[in-house]
Amino acid sequence: MVDLVAACSMHEGLFDRGYIMWETPEALYPRLDSTQISVGLNGELMMQSVAQERGYIVDNLNTTVHISIPYNADGGYRKSLVSGELYEYYILHLYVEQTSQKKDNIDTRLRFHGTLVTPLLLHPVFTENRTVLEDHTFTVYLGDVPEDVKLAAVHVNGHLTNASVHTIVKVVQPNNTHGYTLKVPFDDPVVIQQFSKENATLLYRLDIDYTLTVEPENNTFYHVASVTALTDISPPAFYGLCYESGIGFKLDHRPFDYLWEISVGTDLLTSELAAQHGYILSNDSQSLLLNVPLFTHGYQYSNVTLKGFFATFEILVRDRETSAVQSSTVKTCPFPTTELIMCSTDGRMTAVVDLSLAILSGGSPGRTSLIDNKCGPKEADGTRALFSFPVSSCGSIIKLAKEYVTYENEIFFSQKLPFKKNPVDSNHDEDGIKLQCTYPLAGLHRLFSVYKFESDTIGIGRIVHPEHFTEGSQSTTTELMTMPTTRRITRPVSLRLAYHPPAQYFKVSRFLKKLSKKGWLLYFHVWGKNNLT
Structure with a gap:
């Protein structure tokens, strides 16, 4: 006959600082000499060294054995739960064996199987702004998503993400969780932009609403995040x-x-x-x-030569x-030179003229000159010549109109090799190629000054070839500035002045500034008639 009594711990377990704890008396049978504790999960015991590596703790305190196991220990069961927010709980199937020995080396083993459950633990997912400003793209990471939770949808600033524009990549982590990386370009229409002119900054903002579901129940919860990027703004660049x-x-x-x-x-x-x-x-x-x-x-324009110029x-x-x-x-761009004329704001006329139809066979453009025969070309080749001179020098003629003043000069060839003559009309012996620069009177600060020519705008240039040079065709004209269509040029009154230079013999009194345009022009007309006959 055997009299057998078995005693078991009634402790239900508790959760404290990341551990599930369970207690049992050290000696259920005081008459036994010694007790050894072995622990494991799911009906399998493990060696003491392995248990220590996995964070198991077995302590004796006041004749009580305290067993502490990490709540997320391998072999346990985890489950997500939605209750407004995302929670989780862990279940451990604890297996404990107490071995007691008598003096006669007879073992008494007591095995305990129990289920320990943690309370509901808040499991927040997180977002991390990994944006690099130089990439001009938001890069946002959603992390610590449990295995049984999936991303169902993403809204950015109230708009559902567009797979063709936005990139969402799943990232698997070694701790049985995963994450998602979202990329949205700064210039995407859904991105909110806020300007601060005072600080010369531009703030990009992305409000993100993640929709996640717990499987297999398909319970839904949401995670909201807001990320920003601040950049300095600069004026537009062409x-x-x-x-x-x-x-x-x-x-x-x-x-x-x-x-x-x-x-x-x-x-x-x-x-x-x-x-x-x-x-x-x-x-x-x-x-x-x-x-x-x-x-x-x-x-x-600059660096004008017969080969080209810069604009x-x-x-x-x-x-x-x-x-x-x-x-x-x-x-600044280089351009080849054909035939052109430029009238600068400082009163300089620069012209490249094609003389191929104006000189006799054997003639050279290098032997041409302006009205003042001391003013020759700066550069010449077989058909063209380059002239550059102040508009009020080299014998230029000044023609004054109601709203404009025109400086005109002519290109002549040497007397030994004259320009081609019209065989029909012998009156063209003196014909030359005219160079003209026209300036609006309203934009001139100093008129006919011997010291300085100053204009608000460049002048309008024209190269006029006599018609008989081109066998009846119209005069060739080159203009570097479009004449306003609302203005009409009155036929100028020609004032033939002295040649070296004509400007030094012509002075304007200060009281003319107070006269109307009509009275001012009348003064010049009378002055010219009485003094330049």
Whole structure:
């Protein structure tokens, strides 16, 4: 007959600082000499060294054995739960064996199987802003997503993500979780942009709403995040390109470009201005394209030779409120020289003239001169000559009209080799090729001054070939600036002045500034009639 009594711990377990703890008396049978504790999960015991590596703790305190196991230990069971927010709980199937020995080496083993459950633990997922400003793209990481939770949808600033524009990549982590990387370009229409003109900064903001579901129940919960990126803003910058017929500019629009204005000189660049000066302007929601044909308003020219010259065009970017220049785009391009004339603001006439039809066989353009035969070409080849001289020198003739003043000179050949004559009309013996520069009187600061010529704008140049040089064709004219269509040039009154230079014999009194244009012109007409007959 055997009298057997079995005793078991009634402890239900508790959760403390990441451990599930369970207690049992050290000696259920006090008459036994010693007790050894072995632990494991799911009905399998493990060696003491393995248990220690996995974070198991077995302590004796006041004749009580305390067993502590990490709540997320391998072999346990984890489950997600949605209750407003995302929670999780862990279940451990604990297996404990107590071995007691008598003096006669007879073992008594007591095995315990129990289920320990953690309380509901909040499991927050997180977002991390991994954006690099230089990439101009938001990069946002959603992390610590449990295995049984899947990403169902993503809304950015209230818009469902577009797979063709936005990139979402799943990232697997070694701790049995995963994450998702979201990429959204700064220039995407869904991105909110906030400008600070005071600080010259642009703030990009992305409000993200993640929709996640717990499987297999398909319970849904949401995670909301907001990320920002701050960049310094700069005035718009054009890209310039040289063409055969002129210079082109391109500007890619940005949402904050409205803070600035674009101008050519002091004039705002508008469709009306482009039409007035002959520019080709195209402007849509993506970019602005401006094609500036050569010899239109706004060009600056330099290094003129018979082989070529350089043309420079500048676009200014101004503050919309103060009109102060913030930046500029300057493009300089080389162009070949054919026949041209330039009238600068400082009163210099530069012309490359084709003389092939104007000189006799065997003649050389290098032997030509202006009205003053001391003013020869700066450069010449077999058919062309380059002249550059102040408009009031080299015997130039001044023609004064109501609103304009014209400086005119002529190209003559040496007397031994004259220009070709019209065989029908012998009165063309003295015909030469005329060079003209016309300036508006309103833009001249000093008129006929011996010290300095100063004009607000460049002049309009013309090269006039006598008709009989081209066998009845119309005169050849080259202009570097379009004449405003709202103005008409009155036929000028010719004032033939002295040749060296004509300006030094002509002075304007100060009281003329107070006269009306009509009275001012009358004064010059009378003065010329009485003194220049």
